[in-house]
Amino acid sequence: MINNSERTSRYMGRISFTGLLVFLLLYSLPLEIIAETKSSREMPSVMVLNPASELWRDVRQREGSNIGNSQVRGVDSGVLINAYGDTWRKFRMQQLIPIGGSILAGVFILLGIFYMIRGKVPIEGGPSDRKLFRYTTYERMIHWFVASIFLFLAISGLILLFGRPVLIPLMGKEAFSILASACKEGHNLMGPLFLIAVVLIFFRFVRRNIYQRGDLSWLLRGGGIIGSKHVPSNFFNMGEKSMFWLLILVGGLIIASGLVLVFPLFGQGREWMELAHVAHALGALLMIVVIMGHIYIGSVGMEGALEGMTTGYCDLNWAKEHHDHWATEVIERGEDLSNDEVERLRRSEPPGRIQLDLQEHGK
Numbered sequence: 543m544i545n546n547s548e549r550t551s552r553y554m555g556r557i558s559f560t561g562l563l564v565f566l567l568l569y570s571l572p573l574e575i576i577a578e579t580k581s582s583r584e585m586p587s588v589m590v591l592n593p594a595s596e597l598w599r600d601v602r603q604r605e606g607s608n609i610g611n612s613q614v615r616g617v618d619s620g621v622l623i624n625a626y627g628d629t630w631r632k633f634r635m636q637q638l639i640p641i642g643g644s645i646l647a648g649v650f651i652l653l654g655i656f657y658m659i660r661g662k663v664p665i666e667g668g669p670s671d672r673k674l675f676r677y678t679t680y681e682r683m684i685h686w687f688v689a690s691i692f693l694f695l696a697i698s699g700l701i702l703l704f705g706r707p708v709l710i711p712l713m714g715k716e717a718f719s720i721l722a723s724a725c726k727e728g729h730n731l732m733g734p735l736f737l738i739a740v741v742l743i744f745f746r747f748v749r750r751n752i753y754q755r756g757d758l759s760w761l762l763r764g765g766g767i768i769g770s771k772h773v774p775s776n777f778f779n780m781g782e783k784s785m786f787w788l789l790i791l792v793g794g795l796i797i798a799s800g801l802v803l804v805f806p807l808f809g810q811g812r813e814w815m816e817l818a819h820v821a822h823a824l825g826a827l828l829m830i831v832v833i834m835g836h837i838y839i840g841s842v843g844m845e846g847a848l849e850g851m852t853t854g855y856c857d858l859n860w861a862k863e864h865h866d867h868w869a870t871e872v873i874e875r876g877e878d879l880s881n882d883e884v885e886r887l888r889r890s891e892p893p894g895r896i897q898l899d900l901q902e903h904g905k
């Protein structure tokens with residue numbers, strides 16, 4: 543028989559033994575961790591190869607087709623590793639972003655230097671008191687439609703391309719992530735509208751942008767922007783015509799590749815999308831550079847250039863100096879108007895209607 547005092551002392555003995563074990567365990571645990579951390583700091587690190595890396599390297603560099611079999615039915619579902627993904631990533635990070643960024647910044651600086659040297663090209667004969675009708679309301683509307691969509695796409699696209707290296711250091715990751723998401727959604731939404739805008743521009747302006755005799759001499763003489771020699775030209779000069787065709791052709795490439803990127807409807811896999819991305823980015827950078835030049839000449843670079851695209855009428859002397867073949871034709875038809883007449887007509891009727899009236903009355 544065990545009496546009560548024996549039972550209590552055995553019980554106490556068990557508690558103290560368990561306590562000792564817990565104490566030792568708790569005490570030894572941090573020591574073990576510290577010892578391990580210390581030893582791993584002191585010991586030279588040993589490179590342990592991922593046993594699967596050979597397999598993945600083999601899959602990635604496999605000769606011929608890299609498409610395997612899979613029960614999953616879908617584009618690219620048989621592709622274990624897209625071998626071009628890394629090539630595309632390196633091109634984007636190591637060439638497209640640094641070289642593209644330098645070109646854009648370079649062109650911007652060159653335009654600034656050019657402006658400081660050349661200044662605004664003036665109307666040599668000074669602003670005249672007569673004007674010629676140049677663009678209908680519809681033509682001006684589609685011009686500003688394509689311009690605003692292009693500018694939006696260009697700015698949002700540049701933020702997506704250069705945001706990481708340029709904007710994150712300025713605004714931080716969180717603010718940039720909000721901006722980048724907004725740009726991506728906006729870019730995807732507005733892209734298809736650019737297609738509509740380019741189609742409208744094409745049908746409206748194509749006839750006046752067909753190359754004619756005399757266009758080449760405009761190009762050979764640098765369009766008159768270098769030096770102050772007068773260079774004859776038609777309704778559009780060779781520079782404007784070339785910009786138009788670039789907008790149609792390179793713009794077409796940007797639109798087609800953009801549709802491939804936004805809509806996964808054409809059975810395109812990742813390789814096609816990588817190619818589409820490269821074409822999209824290179825085409826867009828080229829177009830942005832050209833449009834920077836266009837905006838420069840159309841705004842601060844040349845006196846009198848913007849008037850036609852904002853009011854519908856251009857100055858007679860400007861037209862004679864920059865589009866003299868066309869100006870001569872309009873003057874011979876007797877369609878030049880005094881500034882007062884233009885003011886009066888603009889107040890009462892839209893310019894598109896005025897041109898029809900003028901043609902009807904043979905003025």
Ligand code: HEM
Binds near residue numbers: 685690693837840848
């Ligand atoms: C805010 C920026 C812009 C300004 C200030 C501007 C200015 C002008 C001006 C002044 C003209 C008339 C030139 C003349 O009468 O000879 C013009 C024509 C034109 N612009 Fe712009 N523009 C801008 C943006 C754009 C953009 C972004 C595009 C296209 C992406 C564009 C495409 C055109 C086209 C296609 C023409 C007719 C020239 C031709 O068909 O050859 N413009 N622009």
